[in-house]
Amino acid sequence: MRERIRVKHYSIRTESVYVxxxxxxxxxxxxxxxxxxxAPEVEAFLTYLAVERKVSASTQNQAKxxxxFLHKEVLQNLTAPRPIGNCPPTA
Structure with missing residues (x-):
């Protein structure tokens, strides 16, 4: 993950936080x-942070x-989760 972050020229602080x-x-x-x-595991983790840990919105966004980044850039196996709401599923 660190190598991919450096290739993308993210800051050292971002690298540390993402890891x-x-x-x-x-x-x-x-x-x-x-x-x-x-996506379901990502959603469960983010829900835990919001509901149980009561972290701020900016912290939730950072975790997300x-x-x-881990899934898309490093593992290359996850599309962005759909927004929660009344959106119809896409085919």
């Missing part, structure tokens, strides 16, 4: 490999960005 959020995501899901997880 930490990725670690927390994996630990939240009992050390399952991120390749085994997809880090986990999506």
């Amino acid at each position: 930490d959020w990725a670690r927390r995501f994996v630990l939240f899901h009992c050390k399952r490999h991120p390749r085994e997880m997809s 960005a880090a986990v999506l």
